[in-house]
Every structure is written in C-alpha cells, then in structure tokens.
Amino acid sequence: MSESWNSRTKLVHGGTRRSQYNEVSEAIYLTQGFVYDSAEQAEARFIETGDDEFIYARYGNPTVAMFEDRIAALEGAEDAFATASGMAAVNGALTSMLKAGDHVVSAKALFGSCLYILENILTRFGVEVTFVDGTDLDAWRAAVRPDTKAVFFESMSNPTLEVIDIRAVAEIAHAVGARVVVDNVFSTPVYSEAIAQGADVVIYSATKHIDGQGRVLGGVILGTKDFIRGTVEPYMKHTGGSLSPFNAWTLLKGLETISLRVNAQTESALALAEALEGHPALARTIYPGLPGHAQNGLIQTQLGGRGGTVLSLDLKGGKDAAFAFLNALRIPVISNNLGDAKSIATHPATTTHQRLSEEQRDELGITAGLVRFSVGLEDPQDLIADLRQALDGVLA
Ligand SMILES: *Cc1c(COP(=O)(O)O)cnc(C)c1O
Numbered sequence: 001m002s003e004s005w006n007s008r009t010k011l012v013h014g015g016t017r018r019s020q021y022n023e024v025s026e027a028i029y030l031t032q033g034f035v036y037d038s039a040e041q042a043e044a045r046f047i048e049t050g051d052d053e054f055i056y057a058r059y060g061n062p063t064v065a066m067f068e069d070r071i072a073a074l075e076g077a078e079d080a081f082a083t084a085s086g087m088a089a090v091n092g093a094l095t096s097m098l099k100a101g102d103h104v105v106s107a108k109a110l111f112g113s114c115l116y117i118l119e120n121i122l123t124r125f126g127v128e129v130t131f132v133d134g135t136d137l138d139a140w141r142a143a144v145r146p147d148t149k150a151v152f153f154e155s156m157s158n159p160t161l162e163v164i165d166i167r168a169v170a171e172i173a174h175a176v177g178a179r180v181v182v183d184n185v186f187s188t189p190v191y192s193e194a195i196a197q198g199a200d201v202v203i204y205s206a207t208k209h210i211d212g213q214g215r216v217l218g219g220v221i222l223g224t225k226d227f228i229r230g231t232v233e234p235y236m237k238h239t240g241g242s243l244s245p246f247n248a249w250t251l252l253k254g255l256e257t258i259s260l261r262v263n264a265q266t267e268s269a270l271a272l273a274e275a276l277e278g279h280p281a282l283a284r285t286i287y288p289g290l291p292g293h294a295q296n297g298l299i300q301t302q303l304g305g306r307g308g309t310v311l312s313l314d315l316k317g318g319k320d321a322a323f324a325f326l327n328a329l330r331i332p333v334i335s336n337n338l339g340d341a342k343s344i345a346t347h348p349a350t351t352t353h354q355r356l357s358e359e360q361r362d363e364l365g366i367t368a369g370l371v372r373f374s375v376g377l378e379d380p381q382d383l384i385a386d387l388r389q390a391l392d393g394v395l396a
Contacts, residue, residue, distance in 0.1 A: 007074050011255050015069030017062050028249040029062045059237045063245040067252045074189050075202055077222035081232045082248060086205020087113050088241035089219030093181055093201050096235035098149060100126030105143040107134025107153035109162055109364050112355055134164040140172045148178040156186035159312050159348045159372035160365045161286050163295035170198025190262040191303045208339035211254045212261050216247040265309035268380035273311050275384045281391040284314040310338055315369035321394045322347050322369050328390035331378055338374035343383060346372050
C-alpha cells in the first residue's frame, strides 16, 4: 500500500495479505493457532513475534491484521487493535492505560455502556471520574488537574447529536499531560480527522458503519504504535476481548464500501432533516448538518461540513406521539443499531437510555418525544414520504 493513496483506494487495498494462492478477495484465516516448523522457531516467536508472525488468535490473526491495517490507514493512525465489540474497545483503551489514583474527565452525554464503564467500573478500581458538559470548554478547563490521565468523550453524542470540539478539548487536556480518548462512532471513520485534530486514541464500534449491514459485532482502538503495542495489546491479548477472524473478514469487506455508503446516507440524512424541519408534529429536528444546529460551525471545521448519518426528531406529543410515529413507519425498522443499510428508528428514553434516571435524561435532552433515526441506503424520496405520512398521522 502507498501512503500517498487517497482514502478510497486505501479502503479497497489497504492491509491486504495474500497467501501462496494469490486470492483476489481476502482470505478468512479461521484458525485459533499457528504451526511452527521446529521447537526452536516456537521458542523464538514467543521471545519476539515479528510483524507478520502469529502465535494464537487471541494475540493476533492474519485476517484481523488486515482489518487493523486497513482501518489504521483510513484513520491516519500509526496502529490499531481490533476488538470483539465497540465496548471491548472502550474498556480496553481506558482500562489498559489507567490505574488506581488516576483522574479522568468525561463528557456526560454518553452511550449507556460507556457511561457504565466510567461511572460504575473504573471507579470500583480507584479511578476518579469527573463528568462535564462536553460542549462547555470552561467546564473542561475547570475539571482537568495535574493527575488527570485521560479525557473521554463521544465526538458527536448519542442521541442528541451534540458535537464536541476535539481540537479545543485536546489543547486543554494536553496542557496537563492527559491523553485524549475519542469515541468517534457518530462522526464515522469516513469523515474523521480526529488524530490530526489532537486525539491520541480513537475508538470505533465497527458494529455500526464499518459493518454497516447489521451482521457482526466488532470494534477497534487506534493510536500510536507505542500505545497500541505497548499498552493496549498486552491488556487485550491477556483479557480476551480480541476480534474473531470471521468478523474481521466481514468488517474488511465493510471497509471496501464504507465511503460510498456513509456519503449516500449522509446526503439522505440532510435531505430528510431539511424536508421534515418545521413539520407541525415536531418540537425540534436535530441534525448537525442543518445551519440552525448549535454546533453547525464546528461541523464545518471538524467534519468538512458533513452532519453524519443520524438525525433525531423530537415529537411534540411526548411518548404517545413518538410511539404512534414509530408504529406508523413502513420502511424503517424499529431497532437500536445504527449506521446500517436499513433505516432504523429507536426511542432512546424507553430503550437505549432507559437505565438513566428521569433527571439524567432531562439533563441530556432525552425527552419522551425523542426518536433517533439512523438513515439507511433506501431511496431518500421514499424515506421522506414515509416519515411525512407517519408524522401527519400523529396529528390526525
Ligand atoms: C454502539 C456504540 C458503542 C458500543 O459498540 P458495540 O459494538 O455495540 O459494543 C460505543 N459507543 C458508541 C457511541 C456507540 O454508538
């Protein structure tokens, strides 16, 4: 692979390793272990494992390595470690770098399981966590301390789509020597320039746009070679959160088409947001690509003007209206994944964010009328017509 290739070329050819058969499509090395030519070779490999040498699939596997190299090339990261799910990536990145007595500052608008790791798991092992409003730079400034080892945030939050200024938060964190860890799912690897903007560690749930077709779980941690091989790999290979070769192959194939899919889904999301904004059944249409969104300026500098593949609709009539709307949809499915070829609608207050107290939900803007809508690859005109009829039905 050439460093000078543009991302679409890297997505098709990056990381490819061919066997002696010279297959066109990447092989699935569905094997747990690897055979050594001699006892001496086995001994040598356990002392030092070369770049393209393998011992055991929990440590690494050729298909998994292809996926790691391809996503690292897209992200512009030195290295990557692939994990069994997005949550294995969040847990692996944070737990591998932190110890008792460390301090972490985190945005409070988080995916439920991320919040659980920060609020309920890390704190059990003596890590202190301070939560801030991620969009408030003064709050980040006030929260960081000399013993702050990491800051954590979702660059675009779920489900209220607040955008966090990676460059500004990185400047604040780096001033006290803290690592910047970004869960970048909603920004997608296609639009991300998180590392250039100051992130030290970037995490994706590959279950979302990277697969993009609802088949497998996966995740990835991206960062410097030192951090990935020196800190993350020892933790992951001994604790068992590695990605399976079959899932890695599915995700490799997902990467080949991710840029086409995410661009089409983002175009449709903007078309939908524009078409539905101001509908009388809606209190708010939340989409970062709309000029009226509070952080639309940040979208211009951070994501090249692209608002991503998800929008959230806040219905005036609360839970009853949201449920009536969901039940009237004909094309989208009701489910809680996102980034999929199929449009997916979900009611966060009663599903993904049900565990939160009503007070926490209020604070995060997760109202009873809020519906999160992940835009798929269907014809956007069909989606607009379907969402309109469902919204009209709520008023009838
Ligand atoms: C889905 C998601 C995760 C978790 O990923 P899994 O693959 O489901 O484990 C983490 N963070 C964000 C922002 C997500 O959307």
